[in-house]
Amino acid sequence: MAGDYSNNNDLPVEIGGYFGLDMPDFGDAFADTIKFQSGRAAMRAVIERNGLSRVMVPSYVCDSIIKAARDAGAEVEIYGLDGSLYPEKMPLFLPERSALVYVNYFGLCGPNIARLLEELPPERLIIDNSHALFAEHSGALASVYSPRKFAGLPDGGLLRLSPGSQPVSPGEEDCGSFARMKYLLVRMAYSAREGYADFNSARNSLVDNSPLRMSRLTRRLMRSIRWDRVIERRRANYMVMAGIMDPVNDLKWSIAEKDVPLCYPFAAKGKNVNKIKKELAGLDVFTATYWPDVLPRARANTIEATLVNETLFLPIDQRLEKAQVEKVCNLVLELMGKYPVKN
Numbered sequence: 252m253a254g255d256y257s258n259n260n261d262l263p264v265e266i267g268g269y270f271g272l273d274m275p276d277f278g279d280a281f282a283d284t285i286k287f288q289s290g291r292a293a294m295r296a297v298i299e300r301n302g303l304s305r306v307m308v309p310s311y312v313c314d315s316i317i318k319a320a321r322d323a324g325a326e327v328e329i330y331g332l333d334g335s336l337y338p339e340k341m342p343l344f345l346p347e348r349s350a351l352v353y354v355n356y357f358g359l360c361g362p363n364i365a366r367l368l369e370e371l372p373p374e375r376l377i378i379d380n381s382h383a384l385f386a387e388h389s390g391a392l393a394s395v396y397s398p399r400k401f402a403g404l405p406d407g408g409l410l411r412l413s414p415g416s417q418p419v420s421p422g423e424e425d426c427g428s429f430a431r432m433k434y435l436l437v438r439m440a441y442s443a444r445e446g447y448a449d450f451n452s453a454r455n456s457l458v459d460n461s462p463l464r465m466s467r468l469t470r471r472l473m474r475s476i477r478w479d480r481v482i483e484r485r486r487a488n489y490m491v492m493a494g495i496m497d498p499v500n501d502l503k504w505s506i507a508e509k510d511v512p513l514c515y516p517f518a519a520k521g522k523n524v525n526k527i528k529k530e531l532a533g534l535d536v537f538t539a540t541y542w543p544d545v546l547p548r549a550r551a552n553t554i555e556a557t558l559v560n561e562t563l564f565l566p567i568d569q570r571l572e573k574a575q576v577e578k579v580c581n582l583v584l585e586l587m588g589k590y591p592v593k594n
């Protein structure tokens with residue numbers, strides 16, 4: 252390509268002409284990662300390149316990870332979790348060319364990863380940090396990240412590898428990001444409600460997990476985010492919410508010094524969480540579901556069933572002020588009184 256690429260963003264230095272969007276450039280906060288179009292594509296690339304033929308995947312995960320492993324040519328074995336979200340039955344032996352995928356759920360499962368690294372050979376472990384964008388790569392074979400769950404981005408997946416892994420590099424550049432931008436623009440100018448259908452179509456367009464290089468658009472957008480503020484506010488908001496909700500939460504969480512949570516998972520066993528979720532949405536408080544995909548796999552009276560059916564994933568993200576976090580807590584507590592029992 253012709254031109255002067257002397258700035259650090261691989262963009263030609265051009266002078267004059269029409270204007271683009273006025274976005275700051277804070278540099279690449281994830282310079283040590285390999286960049287893909289999605290987390291699932293990064294996962295597929297690791298499994299494929301390391302020739303893994305058998306991969307253990309938790310039952311409590313979105314289908315995209317199961318699909319990525321299968322598309323990489325691996326046989327998938329599903330495992331359950333215990334009450335602390337640790338694998339219920341650890342495999343006594345993981346043979347060559349097999350690995351266990353563990354999800355750092357909600358960015359709050361660091362201690363489980365440390366324990367797994369003691370119990371399994373690190374090269375048999377792949378960490379899905381899609382919920383834990385700021386978690387360090389901990390010595391496992393690979394760590395996979397999905398930045399669009401933490402900030403307004405059309406797509407993207409990041410990968411960190413251990414020296415024991417085969418080198419992994421994505422293929423051609425993803426050219427789908429421009430078409431995935433609409434929901435971000437609608438949300439910016441109008442509302443989340445009006446952008447929701449576009450958000451779903453953008454998400455659905457990631458179904459093809461053939462590993463591609465992250466688009467230059469997504470890379471550029473990632474450089475415009477104050478990730479240090481994202482970290483600070485998420486942690487602060489989580490702690491405000493935990494201060495109010497921990498005493499009434501049926502699941503116990505603890506946030507370590509460097510954890511940056513995705514959300515605050517609030518479990519209310521026996522309560523009608525679905526009704527509460529709907530009422531919250533009616534009040535413009537939107538909560539995610541992790542994951543509808545799990546429903547057919549979740550056995551009754553398991554932690555998976557509690558997480559899918561009886562848990563609200565409350566927002567603590569960087570857009571929220573302390574007063575809004577408190578407001579969400581008060582609404583949930585009020586609605587818990589209104590819908591005391593299931594059904």
Ligand SMILES: Cc1ncc(COP(=O)(O)O)c(C=O)c1O
Nearest residue numbers: 289290291313315354379381397
């Ligand atoms: C735990 C987990 N892993 C992986 C993914 C896939 O990430 P991506 O949408 O970036 O492919 C998701 C969400 O879709 C997820 O929740």
